[in-house]
Amino acid sequence: MSSQSTVVGSAPLLEVRDVIQRFGGITAVDGASITVRAGTVHGLIGPNGAGKTTFFDCIAGIRRPVGGTILLDGHDVTNESSVRRARRGLRRTFQRQQVFGWLSVEDNVLLAVEWHGGGGGMIGDLLGLPSRRRRERERRERVEAVLERCGLLRLRNELAGGLSIGELRRVELARAIVDSPRLLLLDEPTSGLEDHEIEELGEILDQLAGTDDCGVLLIEHHIPFVMRHSAEVSVLELGRLIAHGTPEEIMRNEAVQDAYLS
Numbered sequence: 001m002s003s004q005s006t007v008v009g010s011a012p013l014l015e016v017r018d019v020i021q022r023f024g025g026i027t028a029v030d031g032a033s034i035t036v037r038a039g040t041v042h043g044l045i046g047p048n049g050a051g052k053t054t055f056f057d058c059i060a061g062i063r064r065p066v067g068g069t070i071l072l073d074g075h076d077v078t079n080e081s082s083v084r085r086a087r088r089g090l091r092r093t094f095q096r097q098q099v100f101g102w103l104s105v106e107d108n109v110l111l112a113v114e115w116h117g118g119g120g121g122m123i124g125d126l127l128g129l130p131s132r133r134r135r136e137r138e139r140r141e142r143v144e145a146v147l148e149r150c151g152l153l154r155l156r157n158e159l160a161g162g163l164s165i166g167e168l169r170r171v172e173l174a175r176a177i178v179d180s181p182r183l184l185l186l187d188e189p190t191s192g193l194e195d196h197e198i199e200e201l202g203e204i205l206d207q208l209a210g211t212d213d214c215g216v217l218l219i220e221h222h223i224p225f226v227m228r229h230s231a232e233v234s235v236l237e238l239g240r241l242i243a244h245g246t247p248e249e250i251m252r253n254e255a256v257q258d259a260y261l262s
């Protein structure tokens with residue numbers, strides 16, 4: 001790697017070491033390593049086809065890397081399923097939004113709580129147990145809070161299928177953060193957003209990291225956004241990490257300028 005990083009900070013939350021992923025003859029990720037610290041945003045940038053999304057897929061457990069290790073909160077999750085990693089608090093958004101168009105905004109978010117295990121169970125449902133009713137109330141409050149945080153309260157009863165791209169991105173974000181993730185992987189979250197929405201997204205990210213102590217790994221082509229909101233930045237080119245450092249170090253790095261920023 002061509003940069004000497006001066007990054008220091010909180011304890012590692014995600015440690016990815018020497019991950020390799022291939023598609024036939026293409027090595028999409030070629031021995032890449034990265035550390036995401038709790039309570040910080042880590043930007044991951046690089047040209048189209050650099051391997052960023054494939055790297056995410058390996059971290060989320062959607063693809064099993066052919067080499068390397070992935071530690072989440074100190075646990076080796078390299079061979080764990082995506083469901084198990086989600087139970088450990090890993091959440092992810094996608095380049096193409098994954099919401100249910102035939103459900104309301106609120107139900108989309110409620111469903112995310114159910115899937116992540118906040119529903120309380122079928123037996124409690126059937127018997128109408130007090131614990132179940134309390135959990136249901138807490139769940140509704142949590143959803144309400146996240147709708148407000150993502151600027152979605154006024155849209156809560158709208159069908160998701162009728163929303164703009166910017167609104168859909170916010171629904172997806174609300175689904176990802178509704179149950180306080182430990183680690184959030186965001187794949188090009190500013191894509192399709194208006195300037196004021198990008199600004200609001202930045203505030204949500206700062207809050208998630210600073211107040212909620214969540215670690216965020218951010219794939220993004222909007223370089224000013226990455227530099228403004230990340231504590232550290234890694235640069236991927238042809239599956240290899242060519243630089244890592246603070247935003248200032250990355251902006252000054254000649255190899256990064258040549259490969260990507262010029």
Ligand SMILES: Nc1ncnc2c1ncn2[C@@H]1O[C@H](COP(=O)(O)OP(=O)(O)OP(=O)(O)O)[C@@H](O)[C@H]1O
Nearest residue numbers: 023026027028046047048049050051052053054055
């Ligand atoms: N399912 C697949 N089958 C075959 N090749 C793939 C597959 N997915 C990705 N690739 C290849 O792996 C390489 C890395 O792709 P990837 O989508 O991870 O890059 P990226 O950095 O996320 O790009 P972008 O910024 O355009 O989203 C590319 O050469 C791509 O063509």
